[in-house]
Amino acid sequence: MEPPLSIEEAAQRTGLSAHTLRYYERIGLIAAVARAAGGQRRYAAADLAWLAFLTRLRTTRMPIQKMRLFAQLRSTGDATVPARRAMLQTHLAEVQADISAMQQAAQALQDKIAHYQALEAAASAPPHKNTTPKKESNHG
Amino acid sequence: MEPPLSIEEAAQRTGLSAHTLRYYERIGLIAAVARAAGGQRRYAAADLAWLAFLTRLRTTRMPIQKMRLFAQLRSTGDATVPARRAMLQTHLAEVQADISAMQQAAQALQDKIAHYQALEAAASAPPHKNTTPKKESNHG
DNA sequence: GCTTGACTTAGAGTGCGCTCTAACTTCGAC
DNA sequence: GTCGAAGTTAGAGCGCACTCTAAGTCAAGC
Numbered sequence: 001m002e003p004p005l006s007i008e009e010a011a012q013r014t015g016l017s018a019h020t021l022r023y024y025e026r027i028g029l030i031a032a033v034a035r036a037a038g039g040q041r042r043y044a045a046a047d048l049a050w051l052a053f054l055t056r057l058r059t060t061r062m063p064i065q066k067m068r069l070f071a072q073l074r075s076t077g078d079a080t081v082p083a084r085r086a087m088l089q090t091h092l093a094e095v096q097a098d099i100s101a102m103q104q105a106a107q108a109l110q111d112k113i114a115h116y117q118a119l120e121a122a123a124s125a126p127p128h129k130n131t132t133p134k135k136e137s138n139h140g
Numbered sequence: 141m142e143p144p145l146s147i148e149e150a151a152q153r154t155g156l157s158a159h160t161l162r163y164y165e166r167i168g169l170i171a172a173v174a175r176a177a178g179g180q181r182r183y184a185a186a187d188l189a190w191l192a193f194l195t196r197l198r199t200t201r202m203p204i205q206k207m208r209l210f211a212q213l214r215s216t217g218d219a220t221v222p223a224r225r226a227m228l229q230t231h232l233a234e235v236q237a238d239i240s241a242m243q244q245a246a247q248a249l250q251d252k253i254a255h256y257q258a259l260e261a262a263a264s265a266p267p268h269k270n271t272t273p274k275k276e277s278n279h280g
Numbered sequence: 281g282c283t284t285g286a287c288t289t290a291g292a293g294t295g296c297g298c299t300c301t302a303a304c305t306t307c308g309a310c
Numbered sequence: 311g312t313c314g315a316a317g318t319t320a321g322a323g324c325g326c327a328c329t330c331t332a333a334g335t336c337a338a339g340c
Contacts, residue, residue, distance in 0.1 A: 001204060025276075029205040037262070048152075053248075053252075056244075056245040059242060059245040060246065060249070062243055063188075065172050067155065070153065078259070081256050081259050081260055081263075082256075082260060084256060085253055085256035088249050088252055088256070089253055091249065092246060092250065092253065095246050096246060097248065099239060099242050099243060102172070102199060102200055102235060102238065102239050102242070103239060104196075105199040105200045105235070106200065106239065108196045108199070109228050109232045109235065110150070110232065112193075112228055113225055113228050113229055113232065116221050116225035116228070117225065119218070119221050120221055120222055120225065123218070123221075135200050
């Protein structure tokens with residue numbers, strides 16, 4: 001049992017700001033966090049684990065509304081496990097589509113970079129018979 | 141030479157809305173498009189190619205400000221090729237980092253899904269000596 | 281007891297990337 | 311020439327995900 005963390009410590013552990021932690025609590029992304037005597041928040045290990053999962057969902061661009069729904073299901077107990085699994089499966093499919101779109105786009109970037117490198121090489125190379133650049137790109 | 145396209149046709153080809161096409165032009169993401177007699181926009185093949193490249197940049201989440209900078213460099217001619225290449229290389233590195241973060245997160249999703257499937261299987265299986273679930277997840 | 285700094289709240293503000301509106305013009309079919 | 315659809319503009323509005331502010335409370339060291 002590690003001691004619970006203050007909001008600022010929790011912020012550092014999760015990579016979120018204290019503002020954002022309060023915001024997430026306000027909108028119901030995380031359940032009410034335990035409080036110290038004076039009303040200050042104290043984050044337990046379970047809170048941090050949930051926040052870590054939320055940040056992973058965020059990495060995959062899950063919209064906050066969906067995360068809220070997921071959090072709500074989670075809070076209502078094990079009966080919602082199938083629904084939660086379904087949500088994650090649907091989301092995972094979207095994420096995989098997203099990843100492959102990004103990979104394709106990354107390939108296009110690489111192609112463009114290679115094209116630019118070719119242009120640069122041609123521009124700096126000494127002019128050469130039948131290799132003289134007539135006209136450089138005006139569409140790349 | 142294909143005939144130039146109206147804004148609505150260009151929208152369909154690019155997957156952007158006509159509103160967005162006008163917006164992109166307003167903010168300088170695309171240069172002023174040719175106009176028909178009455179002032180209506182006519183998109184040429186080169187415009188569509190540039191728009192296709194922009195949508196690829198968008199897929200990789202390049203912010204519009206950076207796209208604008210890129211567009212500006214492009215419009216000033218071949219002297220900016222090295223700068224453009226540098227921009228794309230920097231961006232590509234970010235994109236690759238992004239992709240791998242998403243892949244890691246996708247793996248975490250898969251793990252969670254598998255965990256849920258195990259829970260579901262345990263819940264539906266007939267109780268079994270020494271396999272009886274004592275308590276189900278309250279942190280997953 | 282005083283000070284300093286971290287904490288609390290409700291609510292306002294921000295930046296991004298569109299998205300829509302209002303008022304008006306133009307095009308193409310009839 | 312009339313009509314309806316599609317185009318034009320400048321500018322307002324929106325949804326998202328924070329991010330910050332103001333005014334006040336609390337905790338810990340001196």
